[in-house]
Amino acid sequence: MSAVDTWVSAFHARSAQQPGAALPWLADLRRQAIYRFADEGWPTRRHPRWQHTSLAFMDQQDFAANAVAPDAAAALARLRGDDAGHWLVFVGGRFNAELSDIGALPAGVQLTSLADALDQHPEAVQAAFGSATDGDSPAALNLALATDGAWLRLPRGVALEAPVHLVFITNATDASQHLRNLIVAEANSEATIVEHYLGEGEATTLTTAATRLQVDADARITHLKLQQEAEPAIHLASINATQARGAHFASHSLSFGARLARNDIHTRFDGEGCDTLLNGLYHLDGRRHVDHHTSINHAQPRGNSREFYRGLLDGNSRGVFTGRIIVAKDAQRSDAMQRCDNLLLSRAAEADARPELEIYADDVKCAHGATVGQMDEDSLFYLQTRGLDDAHARRLLTYAFAAEALDRIALLPLRKQARAALMARLPGGELLEELL
Amino acid sequence: MLDIKNLKASVEGKDILKGLDLQVKAGEVHAIMGPNGSGKSTLSQVLAGRDTFQVDGGSVTWDGQDLLAMPIEERARAGLFLAFQYPVEIPGVSNAYFLKAAVNAIRKHRGLPEFDAMDFLTRVKAEMKAVGMKEEFLYRAVNEGFSGGEKKRNEVLQMALLEPRLAILDETDSGLDIDALKVVADGVNRLRSPDRALIVITHYQRLLDYIVPDHVHVLSQGRIVRSGGRELALELEEKGYGWIGDAGEIHAAPPAAGGAQ
Numbered sequence: 001m002s003a004v005d006t007w008v009s010a011f012h013a014r015s016a017q018q019p020g021a022a023l024p025w026l027a028d029l030r031r032q033a034i035y036r037f038a039d040e041g042w043p044t045r046r047h048p049r050w051q052h053t054s055l056a057f058m059d060q061q062d063f064a065a066n067a068v069a070p071d072a073a074a075a076l077a078r079l080r081g082d083d084a085g086h087w088l089v090f091v092g093g094r095f096n097a098e099l100s101d102i103g104a105l106p107a108g109v110q111l112t113s114l115a116d117a118l119d120q121h122p123e124a125v126q127a128a129f130g131s132a133t134d135g136d137s138p139a140a141l142n143l144a145l146a147t148d149g150a151w152l153r154l155p156r157g158v159a160l161e162a163p164v165h166l167v168f169i170t171n172a173t174d175a176s177q178h179l180r181n182l183i184v185a186e187a188n189s190e191a192t193i194v195e196h197y198l199g200e201g202e203a204t205t206l207t208t209a210a211t212r213l214q215v216d217a218d219a220r221i222t223h224l225k226l227q228q229e230a231e232p233a234i235h236l237a238s239i240n241a242t243q244a245r246g247a248h249f250a251s252h253s254l255s256f257g258a259r260l261a262r263n264d265i266h267t268r269f270d271g272e273g274c275d276t277l278l279n280g281l282y283h284l285d286g287r288r289h290v291d292h293h294t295s296i297n298h299a300q301p302r303g304n305s306r307e308f309y310r311g312l313l314d315g316n317s318r319g320v321f322t323g324r325i326i327v328a329k330d331a332q333r334s335d336a337m338q339r340c341d342n343l344l345l346s347r348a349a350e351a352d353a354r355p356e357l358e359i360y361a362d363d364v365k366c367a368h369g370a371t372v373g374q375m376d377e378d379s380l381f382y383l384q385t386r387g388l389d390d391a392h393a394r395r396l397l398t399y400a401f402a403a404e405a406l407d408r409i410a411l412l413p414l415r416k417q418a419r420a421a422l423m424a425r426l427p428g429g430e431l432l433e434e435l436l
Numbered sequence: 437m438l439d440i441k442n443l444k445a446s447v448e449g450k451d452i453l454k455g456l457d458l459q460v461k462a463g464e465v466h467a468i469m470g471p472n473g474s475g476k477s478t479l480s481q482v483l484a485g486r487d488t489f490q491v492d493g494g495s496v497t498w499d500g501q502d503l504l505a506m507p508i509e510e511r512a513r514a515g516l517f518l519a520f521q522y523p524v525e526i527p528g529v530s531n532a533y534f535l536k537a538a539v540n541a542i543r544k545h546r547g548l549p550e551f552d553a554m555d556f557l558t559r560v561k562a563e564m565k566a567v568g569m570k571e572e573f574l575y576r577a578v579n580e581g582f583s584g585g586e587k588k589r590n591e592v593l594q595m596a597l598l599e600p601r602l603a604i605l606d607e608t609d610s611g612l613d614i615d616a617l618k619v620v621a622d623g624v625n626r627l628r629s630p631d632r633a634l635i636v637i638t639h640y641q642r643l644l645d646y647i648v649p650d651h652v653h654v655l656s657q658g659r660i661v662r663s664g665g666r667e668l669a670l671e672l673e674e675k676g677y678g679w680i681g682d683a684g685e686i687h688a689a690p691p692a693a694g695g696a697q
């Protein structure tokens with residue numbers, strides 16, 4: 001039995017227990033999605049969007065649950081500290097009400113698990129759910145198998161002061177978890193959503209995740225994803241946003257864990273004067289591989305996009321970045337800027353950075369640039385002449401390279417959390433602790 | 437304290453230092469002058485341990501130890517300080533962190549307790565006041581976007597904090613206005629003591645009005661071609677470097693590309 005069939009049978013075995021299984025539209029959608037996945041299989045290098053990341057190995061890959069589950073409560077406590085905020089915790093792909101603390105919400109805000117939302121407002125969920133043709137085959141697998149995730153709906157004009165934290169932790173029973181998060185931000189609303197992916201252990205687990213964001217006119221949404229899965233994990237995720245007139249969307253993708261991580265991040269300007277920031281940082285070592293495939297679709301005029309990705313690549317790792325920018329024929333006065341900078345920390349590490357520009361309008365500002373380089377010898381020397389040893393100096397410069405990405409995270413507590421996550425990964429990060 | 441004998445250094449096969457001798461004793465101030473490209477910065481970088489320059493011969497002894505065998509940071513910890521002609525910008529690292537890490541690396545080596553955040557701030561703020569730097573420079577990235585003069589003040593600040601036994605100032609006065617020049621000179625003079633020494637590399641006699649040297653050397657084509665007292669600096673200011681050539685000493689050096697203009 002090939003691995004694709006394994007997933008198809010898993011689907012049939014589980015489909016009756018899926019949340020919303022009784023909803024015909026959803027059952028239909030899931031069936032279409034699993035058929036699509038069965039038909040297309042895992043993407044290989046022949047696929048134009050997967051040229052640097054083949055998932056052909058997935059056919060042979062066995063997944064297993066970790067023998068011992070991470071202590072979810074302890075992990076949460078470490079992460080949360082004394083933050084009041086809104087915290088939704090998912091263990092093994094299912095909402096855990098005990099660990100969660102949704103907190104007080106302004107009137108009209110819906111913040112629940114997706115399973116609850118399917119019970120309470122199935123029509124609204126249906127409108128936001130997405131279709132089986134979205135994305136590539138892993139996204140279809142996610143749609144078919146997703147057991148839970150978060151549902152957030154912000155009514156017109158409402159701002160959530162504190163960030164919404166979604167914490168996803170692996171458990172000791174499931175070899176895979178499939179999460180779907182739906183966010184509907186009505187006109188003029190504002191919120192920050194943070195996704196944390198945590199895992200521990202030696203087993204190869206699979207996470208698929210899809211987050212869909214509808215950002216209505218003049219709404220302001222910041223999305224931050226902090227991926228810290230266990231070393232052997234496979235993580236396949238997509239983030240899809242649509243922006244209406246004047247909407248602001250910021251995405252920060254910090255990829256620190258997993259053996260293979262793929263993030264498809266897309267946004268589309270469906271109205272004039274949209275604004276987007278795509279910020280990314282990845283740190284890799286060993287034989288790890290991370291691929292960010294991003295696209296910004298300036299479908300309407302006067303949109304502004306800023307995209308910055310930074311990679312720290314050690315060992316035999318490989319970092320891939322693709323930045324697609326589409327400016328439609330009528331999207332005049334669009335302004336797009338893209339940069340991808342990689343710091344190679346070893347000779348064997350590899351970085352690919354590929355801009356893909358499709359500009360059909362003529363009154364457009366578009367700039368892009370990519371660099372792949374080693375540590376700056378002048379800086380290293382300067383630090384050493386001040387008494388810092390080679391290792392400390394290298395760590396400091398590595399951190400400094402990453403700091404530019406962290407500094408784009410506007411909310412200070414989140415920036416600190418991201419910093420702490422990076423420090424935990426950098427060898428000797430404790431030496432730099434006072435930077436926090 | 438420092439004894440340089442017949443030092444030869446090259447970069448990418450190009451000879452730059454061609455047999456340089458210099459002795460610096462505790463308590464002394466030496467000024468090194470010389471035309472552009474004569475090797476002044478090369479000398480200072482070789483002493484600090486820059487490995488882009490290959491040492492082809494000679495020796496440098498520091499307190500009886502082989503300086504050239506010491507790792508860069510060991511030289512710094514042993515009390516050697518170089519104020520860079522072109523200080524390096526390090527985006528992403530705050531000046532405060534940088535200064536504290538440097539001070540503590542050196543304190544640790546000297547067997548002194550490391551400064552905690554409060555002690556350090558008290559100390560650094562006092563020194564910043566002395567060199568005329570606003571506190572905001574603590575929270576900016578190291579040298580990033582600093583003006584030429586601000587970078588030089590930051591070098592002097594580092595020197596004051598690290599309390600070196602031998603400080604080499606590579607054109608720390610270049611690009612400074614008169615007030616800044618006095619600040620730099622004051623910083624240096626405050627540090628002067630019988631057990632410390634200074635090498636001041638400069639193009640201008642002006643600095644030497646404030647930091648009075650015991651010895652002045654002329655470096656040309658990779659060698660010290662003339663040494664004298666402070667009056668030598670005045671003479672150079674007046675006559676330029678050409679007259680030294682007339683004295684025949686430069687011609688004694690093997691012909692090389694460039695040379696004294």
Ligand SMILES: Nc1ncnc2c1ncn2[C@@H]1O[C@H](COP(=O)(O)OP(=O)(O)OP(=O)(O)O)[C@@H](O)[C@H]1O
Binds near residue numbers: 448450472478488
């Ligand atoms: N990394 C390098 N690669 C090639 N040549 C170099 C390098 N560094 C220095 N040089 C050359 O070595 C010679 C001496 O340079 P150095 O910087 O020591 O001069 P200097 O006396 O400090 O000059 P200035 O007064 O202009 O500062 C110059 O000809 C310079 O071009």
Ligand SMILES: [Mg+2]
Binds near residue numbers: 476478521607
């Ligand atoms: Mg020089």
